[in-house]
Amino acid sequence: MLNRTTDRPKGRAVKAILLALALVAGSVLLVTTDALAAYQFKTPTKLTTTIVGSTQIEMEWLHVSGAPAYVIVASSSSDSTKTFRSGNNTIAMTGLKRGTTYSVKVAVASSTLSSASRISAYSTSLKVKTANNALNAPSDLAVTTATSSTAKLTWTAPANVAATDIYSVTYALDSGLKKSPKTQKTTNNTPSITLTDMAADTNFYVRVKVIDKDSGSTRSDTSDFGLIKTRAETGKITGTIAGPSASDVVVTAYDKSSDVVGQSDLKSNGTFTLTVRPGTYRVLATYVGQDGYTSLWAQAGSSGAALMSDGTQYAVTLGGTTALPTITLAKGATAAGVVKGVGEGLLGNVDVTAMLSGEVAARAVSSTDSKTEGEYSLEGLAPGTYTIRFKYRGINTSGVGFKTATESVTISGSGTKTVDTPTLALDSWAKIIRSKIKGTKSVGHTLKRYNLAWVASFYPKERATTWRYQWLRNGSAISGANAYKYKLTSADRGKKISLRITYYHIGFPTGSTTSKAYTVR
Numbered sequence: 001m002l003n004r005t006t007d008r009p010k011g012r013a014v015k016a017i018l019l020a021l022a023l024v025a026g027s028v029l030l031v032t033t034d035a036l037a038a039y040q041f042k043t044p045t046k047l048t049t050t051i052v053g054s055t056q057i058e059m060e061w062l063h064v065s066g067a068p069a070y071v072i073v074a075s076s077s078s079d080s081t082k083t084f085r086s087g088n089n090t091i092a093m094t095g096l097k098r099g100t101t102y103s104v105k106v107a108v109a110s111s112t113l114s115s116a117s118r119i120s121a122y123s124t125s126l127k128v129k130t131a132n133n134a135l136n137a138p139s140d141l142a143v144t145t146a147t148s149s150t151a152k153l154t155w156t157a158p159a160n161v162a163a164t165d166i167y168s169v170t171y172a173l174d175s176g177l178k179k180s181p182k183t184q185k186t187t188n189n190t191p192s193i194t195l196t197d198m199a200a201d202t203n204f205y206v207r208v209k210v211i212d213k214d215s216g217s218t219r220s221d222t223s224d225f226g227l228i229k230t231r232a233e234t235g236k237i238t239g240t241i242a243g244p245s246a247s248d249v250v251v252t253a254y255d256k257s258s259d260v261v262g263q264s265d266l267k268s269n270g271t272f273t274l275t276v277r278p279g280t281y282r283v284l285a286t287y288v289g290q291d292g293y294t295s296l297w298a299q300a301g302s303s304g305a306a307l308m309s310d311g312t313q314y315a316v317t318l319g320g321t322t323a324l325p326t327i328t329l330a331k332g333a334t335a336a337g338v339v340k341g342v343g344e345g346l347l348g349n350v351d352v353t354a355m356l357s358g359e360v361a362a363r364a365v366s367s368t369d370s371k372t373e374g375e376y377s378l379e380g381l382a383p384g385t386y387t388i389r390f391k392y393r394g395i396n397t398s399g400v401g402f403k404t405a406t407e408s409v410t411i412s413g414s415g416t417k418t419v420d421t422p423t424l425a426l427d428s429w430a431k432i433i434r435s436k437i438k439g440t441k442s443v444g445h446t447l448k449r450y451n452l453a454w455v456a457s458f459y460p461k462e463r464a465t466t467w468r469y470q471w472l473r474n475g476s477a478i479s480g481a482n483a484y485k486y487k488l489t490s491a492d493r494g495k496k497i498s499l500r501i502t503y504y505h506i507g508f509p510t511g512s513t514t515s516k517a518y519t520v521r
Contacts, residue, residue, distance in 0.1 A: 039108075039119055039120045039121055040108075040119040040120070041064050041066065041067055041108040041119050041120040042064050042065075042108075042120060043064075043107070043120050043121045043122070043123055044061045044062065044064055044067075044070065044089075044106045044107065044108065044120065044123045045061065045062050045123060045124075046061055046062040047059060047060075047061040047104065047105070047106055047123050047124070047126045048060060048061070048126070049126070049128050050090075050175070050176030050177070050178065051176060051177070051207070051222050052128065052129075052130065052131055053130065053131055053133070053137065053221035053222060054098045054099075054130055054131045054132055054133050054136075054221050055094065055095065055096050055097070055098060055130065055221075056092060056093065056094045056096060056130075056221070057074075057092075057093045057096060057102070057104070057128055057130060058090070058091070058092045058093075058175075058176065059072070059090070059091050059093070059104065059106075059126075059128075060089055060090045060091075060176060061089050061106055061123065062089065063088070063089040064108050064120065067108045067120075068108075068109070068110060068111060069085060069086065069087050069108070069109045069110065069111050069112045069116065070085070070086045070087075070088075070089065070091070070106055070107065070108060070109055071083065071084070071085055071106070071107050071108075071109040071116070071118055072084040072085070072086060072091050072093065072104065072105070072106045073104070073105055073106075073122070074093055074096070074102040074103070074104045075102065075103050076097070076100050076101060076102045076103070078097065078100055079096070079097045079100055079102070082095065082096070083114075085109065085112040085113070085114070085116070086112065087112050090175070090176075091106075096130050097130065098130055098131070098132045099129070099130060099131070099132035100129065100130050101127055101128070101129040101130075102127070102128055102129075102130070103125045103126070103127050104125060104126050104127075104128055105122040105123050105124070105125045105126070106122065106123045107119075107120045107121060107122045107123065108120035131218070131221065133218060133219060133220050133221050134160070134219055134220070135158045135159070135160060135161065135210050135219050135220035135221070136158040136159070136220060136221060137158065137209065137220055137221035137222055137223045137224070138155045138156060138157060138158055138167070138191065138208050138209065138210065138220065138223045139155065139156045139158070139223065139224075140154075140155055140156040141153065141154075141155040141206070141207075141208060141223050141224065141225075141226040142154055142155065142226065143206075143226060143227070143228050146228060146229060146230055146231060147230070147231055148200040148201070148230055148231045148232060148233045148234070149196065149197060149198050149199075149200060149230065150194055150195060150196050150198060150230075151194070151195045151198060151204075151206075151228045151230065152192070152193070152194045152195075153169065153192060153193050153194075153195065153206065153208070153226070153228075154191060154192045155191045155192070155208055155223065156191060157189070157191045157210075158210065158220055161189050161210060162189070162219075163189065164212060164213050164214065165189045165210050165211070165212060165213060165219055166185055166186045166187065166188060166189060166210075166211060166212075166213045167185065167186040167189070167191065167193065167208050167209070167210060167211070168183055168185050168208065168209055168210075168211045169183065169184050169185070169186070169193050169195065169206065169207075169208045170182065170183040170206070170207055170208075171195060171198070171204040171205065171206040171207075171228060172204065172205055173202075173203075173204065173205070174205060175205045175225045177205065177207060184196070185211070189210075195228075198228075198230050199230065200230050200231065200232055200233045201230060201231065201232040201233070202229075202230050203227065203228070203229050204227070204228040204229075204230070205225045205226070205227060205228075206225060206226045206227070206228055207222050207223050207224070207225050207226070208222070208223045209221065209222045209223065232277055233277055233278060233318050234275050234276060234277055234278075234318070234319075235275075235276060235277070235278055235316035235317050235318055235319060235320045235321065235322065236273055236274065236275055236276075236316070236320070236321040236322070237253060237262075237273070237274040237276060237281065237283060237314065237316060237321075237322050237324065238271065238272065238273050238274075238321055238322070238323050238324065239251070239271070239272060239283070239298065239323065239324035239325070239326065239327065240269075240270050240271050240272075240326045240327070241266055241270050241272065241285050241326070241327050241328075241329065242270060242303075242326055242327070242328045242329070243293060243328050243329035243330055244287055244289055244291065244293045244329055245289065246265075246266035246267065246268055246269070246270050247265075247266070247289075248287060248288055248289030248291075248293070249265075249266050249270075249285055249286065249287055249288065249289075249329070250263060250264070250265060250266075250285075250286045250288055251263065251264050251265075251266065251272045251274065251283060251284070251285050251286075252264075252283070252284050252286060253274045253276055253281045253282070253283050254281060254282050254283075254284065254308070255279060255280070255281060256279075256280060256313075258308070261276050261277070261279075261281065262274040262275060262276045262281075276316055277316075278316055278317055278318045279315075279316060280313045280314065280315050280316070281313065281314055281316060282297055282298070282308060282311040282312070282313055282314070283297065283298040283311070283314065283324060284296070284297050284298075284308070284311070285297075285298070285304065285327045285329060287329055287380055291331065292331050292332060292334065292379035292380045293329045293330065293331055293332065293380050294306070294329055294330060294331070294332040294380050294381070294382040295329070295365060295380065295382075296327055296328075296329060296382065297310065297311030297312075298311055298312060298314070298324045298325065298327055299311055299312050299325070300312040300325060301325070302325070303325070303326065303327060303328035304327040304328060304329070306356060306382040306383065306384050307356065307358050307384070308363065309358065331380070331414065332379065332380040332381045332382050332411075332414065333381045333382075333383075333411045333412075333413065333414050333415055333416070333417060334377050334378065334379045334381065334415070334416040334417065335354060335366075335377070335378045335381060335386070335388065335409055335411065335416075335417045335419050336375070336376065336377040336378070336416055336417070336418060336419065337375075337376060337418060337419035337420070337421035338370075338373070338374040338375050338376075338421060339352070339370045339374040339375075339376060339390055339421055339424065340374060340421070340423045340424070341392070341402050341423065341424040341426075341506075341507065342402075342423060342424065342425055342426050343426065343509075343510075344506065344507075345374075346372075346373045346374035347370065347374050347392070347402070347424060348369075348370050348371055348372040348373065348374060349369060349370065349392065349393045349394075349397075350369065350370040350374075350376070350390050350391065350392050350393065350402075350424070351367065351369055351389075351390075351391045351392075351393050352367065352368050352369070352370055352376045352378060352388065352389070352390055353366070353367040353378075353388070353389045353391070354366045354367070354378045354381060354386045354387075354388050354409075355386060355387045355388075355389065356384055356385075356386055357384070357385040357386060357387050357408070358384070358385065365378075365380070365381060365382075365386070366378040366379060366380055366381060369393065377416075381411045382411070383411055383412050383413065384410075384411060385408065385409070385410045385411075386408070386409050386410075386411060387406050387407075387408055388406065388407045388408075388409055388419060389404065389405075389406050390404065390405045390406070390407070390421065390422065390424060391404045392404070392424060392507055394462075394507070395462070395465065395506065398457070398460050398462055400427070400456050400457045400460065400462045400505075400507065401427050401456065401505065401506050401507020401508060402424040402425065402426065402427055402506075402507035403424060403425045403426070403427050404424075405422040405423075405424055405425070406422075407419060407420065407421060407422055424507075426507060426508055426509045427456075427507050427508055428508070429454055429455065429456060429508055429509075429511070430455045430456060430457050430458050431454075431455040431458075432454055432455075432511070432513060433451060433454075433455070433513070434513050434514075434515065434516075435449065435450075435451065435499055435500070435501045435513045435514065435515045436449075436450035436451050436515055436516075437449060437450055437497075437498075437499050437515050437516075437518070438450045441488070441497070441518045441519065441520050441521060442488065442520060442521040443488050443489065443490055443492060443493050443520060443521070444487070444488060445487070445488055446485050446486065446487045446488070447471075447485065447486050447487075447488065447497065447499075448484060448485040449469065449484040449485070449499060449501070454467075454503035454505070454511065454513070456505045456507075456508055462505075463505075464503035464504060464505045464508075465504065465505050465506070466503075466504045466505075467501050467502060467503045467504065468482065468501070468502045469481075469482050469483060469484055469499065469500075469501055470482060470499070470500045470501075470502070471486040471497065471498075471499055471500075472497065472498045472499070472500055472514070472517075473491070473492060473495050473496070473497060474495050474496050474517075475496075475498070475517075486499075488520055492520040493520055493521070494519065494520065495519070495520055496517035496518065496519050496520075497517065497518055497520055498514055498515050498516065498517040498518070499514070499515045500512055500513070500514040500515075501513055501514075
């Protein structure tokens with residue numbers, strides 16, 4: 001016989017146990033689901049503090065690849081939780097409470113908007129305590145002058161700076177002052193300093209704070225960063241160019257690698273000054289006018305040399321001035337001729353350039369374009385042997401068509417030298433595609449050209465400029481069938497119809513391609 005009084009509590013106990021198990025299982029499931037939550041981005045790592053002030057903390061972390069933005073949360077038991085957004089892997093959190101410890105964490109966010117979603121897990125929290133300095137940070141930090149090794153700074157002092165206070169100025173390669181930092185101090189509380197022994201041609205970040213002169217303890221928050229760009233170490237090259245008008249000459253310095261390192265126009269009296277870094281240089285006086293003067297390299301003991309290899313290498317020291325001998329430019333010889341192209345005869349629009357042979361790298365001395373009738377003249381050539389290059393400029397100066405040719409010419413003295421100009425050979429088509437036709441192959445229907453075939457060049461892309469159509473019946477031309485389309489007639493029934501296209505582009509051989517032949521129904 002069932003004892004209901006005794007069994008009822010047992011049933012309730014079982015239900016309670018089952019409910020407890022269900023809740024536990026649910027809790028485990030919830031924890032597991034949260035722990036395994038998948039995020040789009042990895043969790044930020046290496047969260048560190050760079051600058052700590054009384055009401056501001058600056059921090060950085062390792063950038064997550066592809067992260068569009070970040071959300072930073074600072075919480076404290078004695079202050080409200082504060083949320084910040086950043087578009088990069090640094091943050092300056094402001095509006096914080098003095099002498100307060102904050103727990104800071106960062107995560108990847110979809111944007112810098114306040115409504116943006118978090119798309120990574122939060123980083124490990126870092127506890128940071130704000131300072132409680134007696135003074136605010138110096139402000140209005142500015143660089144007034146900079147040399148290759150020094151920089152003068154000024155700033156506005158915070159209120160209540162004491163007579164026993166001085167300033168500590170730190171500069172480094174990053175705004176957090178962690179990469180190669182160096183610190184210099186003022187001797188009194190005057191808000192200015194000249195930093196010394198700095199690396200040349202370098203970008204620095206700089207910050208300043210107030211410290212006690214005797215103990216060195218910090219008295220103020222650290223200022224916002226300023227930027228210093230030290231100048232490159234330099235020396236000077238000076239000289240005079242004689243001969244043509246000063247406005248028609250440019251002077252250029254080349255280093256040992258033949259790279260341009262400095263350039264200068266002439267003053268009205270023909271003098272010039274080049275500012276360069278310490279090193280060894282050759283200097284070229286280039287004539288850019290229209291009266292046929294030569295261009296020469298500076299050479300010790302002479303008025304100039306035509307070849308770079310004959311030019312003197314001049315040494316320039318830090319802060320020093322190297323004076324060159326006067327370079328005298330005189331009128332040079334002229335090389336002239338007429339350009340022709342295969343199948344075209346006299347050929348215009350050809351770039352004709354004279355390059356002085358014997359250089360380590362060929363240097364263009366004079367350049368011009370051939371005229372419509374193919375004639376050209378290169379002026380201002382000093383005595384020497386030249387390679388003259390003939391390069392077709394192409395339609396719309398694309399450079400497509402005709403093969404480039406060269407000719408060697410020796411110049412001695414002045415006057416005009418007639419060049420035995422080569423005839424430019426035809427270039428090769430980049431691609432030939434068999435012509436195609438489309439349409440129903442039966443009497444009364446119209447057939448049409450399907451594609452353009454001849455490609456002159458791919459880079460730049462350029463096709464044939466003109467073409468002619470000829471429809472064929474059993475391989476023979478159909479009279480009057482010279483359009484891109486052809487209507488089939490009763491005369492075509494049972495015959496094979498095809499299309500021949502003849503292509504033309506200046507600088508290329510004329511050619512043709514014929515489509516597949518189709519039997520007409």
